[in-house]
Amino acid sequence: DTAVSQTPKYLVTQMGNDKSIKCEQNLGHDTMYWYKQDSKKFLKIMFSYNNKELIINETVPNRFSPKSPDKAHLNLHINSLELGDSAVYFCASSQDTGSNQPQHFGDGTRLSIL
């Protein structure tokens, strides 16, 4: 059973479109995250939700809007896609926000903007 699953795995679309990436975890974790991994493999946190509430919102354009319908899901919607949005987006979860809780990652969604 996949612990953290993201869909789609690949997303190829044109500039200006709106797209969503879905994430679900079946680990019973309270906290979920979205990361962006750029072409140089650098991982940077975008958002963090704890029990459906936003707790971390890094400097991310407001074209990116996370939504957490319940604590097992954290979706990422992106409006007006730009070339610079091309990256791999990883969803992750942890038991809670505690510093000793390792994160479990999804397989990533490779977003390519044409």
Added chain:
Amino acid sequence: AQSVSQHNHHVILSEAASLELGCNYSYGGTVNLFWYVQYPGQHLQLLLKYFSGDPLVKGIKGFEAEFIKSKFSFNLRKPSVQWSDTAEYFCAVIPYGGSQGNLIFGKGTKLSVKP
């Protein structure tokens, strides 16, 4: 601001060679430390972690890491690498008592093992 430095961008080794990947962090207080591995085309997986106690921690697949507080380092080691160890390795740090949302990753070290 806290930061994590992984000085080796790309390491190329032959099978059976010994491995040491450097990781240094900048933070004055107590930290929790992690090494994650990302195999080609896969998600990040936890390799090992250090919270407290014995500064030499053992992880999966024969990896170990040593926390040296005086050097702000948490280097990853393996005595004999295999081709299947080819992957990207990320060191990550979080201040003790901080939130997992404050996890800071290094820029990663790509390890290529030649058969």
